[in-house]
Amino acid sequence: EPEVTQTPSHQVTQMGQEVILRCVPISNHLYFYWYRQILGQKVEFLVSFYNNEISEKSEIFDDQFSVERPDGSNFTLKIRSTKLEDSAMYFCASSDRGGYSYNEQFFGPGTRLTVL
Amino acid sequence: RKEVEQDPGPFNVPEGATVAFNCTYSNSASQSFFWYRQDCRKEPKLLMSVYSSGNEDGRFTAQLNRASQYISLLIRDSKLSDSATYLCVVNMRNTGNQFYFGTGTSLTVIP
Numbered sequence: 001e002p003e004v005t006q007t008p009s010h011q012v013t014q015m016g017q018e019v020i021l022r023c024v025p026i027s028n029h030l031y032f033y034w035y036r037q038i039l040g041q042k043v044e045f046l047v048s049f050y051n052n053e054i055s056e057k058s059e060i061f062d063d064q065f066s067v068e069r070p071d072g073s074n075f076t077l078k079i080r081s082t083k084l085e086d087s088a089m090y091f092c093a094s095s096d097r098g099g100y101s102y103n104e105q106f107f108g109p110g111t112r113l114t115v116l
Numbered sequence: 117r118k119e120v121e122q123d124p125g126p127f128n129v130p131e132g133a134t135v136a137f138n139c140t141y142s143n144s145a146s147q148s149f150f151w152y153r154q155d156c157r158k159e160p161k162l163l164m165s166v167y168s169s170g171n172e173d174g175r176f177t178a179q180l181n182r183a184s185q186y187i188s189l190l191i192r193d194s195k196l197s198d199s200a201t202y203l204c205v206v207n208m209r210n211t212g213n214q215f216y217f218g219t220g221t222s223l224t225v226i227p
Contacts, residue, residue, distance in 0.1 A: 042203075043217040048213040091159055110158075
């Protein structure tokens with residue numbers, strides 16, 4: 001069964017450092033997403049990406065964040081200067097349909113980011 | 117204001133019991149509804165989509181009431197493996213693709 005993969009599974013970084021989280025979405029999917037979940041809290045939307053551009057982003061997704069699809073398979077989330085409050089689990093998701101239909105999203109296993 | 121609200125539980129039920137979870141959403145423009153399950157420190161996994169007519173998948177039944185902006189999930193004959201957090205998820209027409217998650221309802225099935 002096809003699945004979304006993410007690397008690394010755990011990233012520890014110092015405050016102020018840049019991190020790049022990587023995702024490989026399901027191969028025939030066209031819509032890609034990043035969510036985050038702070039420990040003990042709900043899953044929160046960060047950004048959606050379609051046709052090589054951001055289609056939506058939340059208030060959380062400020063200028064410190066960026067996304068890229070550098071090639072035909074990878075989808076990355078970059079945090080330029082990490083803060084303590086960026087510590088969370090970051091989930092990548094993909095779907096084969098957009099939001100105007102039932103767009104079941106399939107989630108990767110997540111990257112746990114710890115900012116010290 | 118929370119877009120999606122759930123009773124956080126926890127629900128502790130014996131094996132074989134029937135348990136129901138409820139969820140309400142605030143935006144009447146919501147158009148797609150899902151139940152996901154999340155095991156501890158794992159990713160959300162799609163359990164089932166929730167359609168207007170209601171739908172069933174084995175021991176799981178989902179219902180949608182658009183007038184009351186209410187979604188439910190019924191689990192019959194609970195198994196130990198059903199222990200997880202159940203996430204109510206809503207997609208709103210005016211915000212395209214993003215999912216709004218509830219905080220989740222914790223279920224523990226006891227032997």
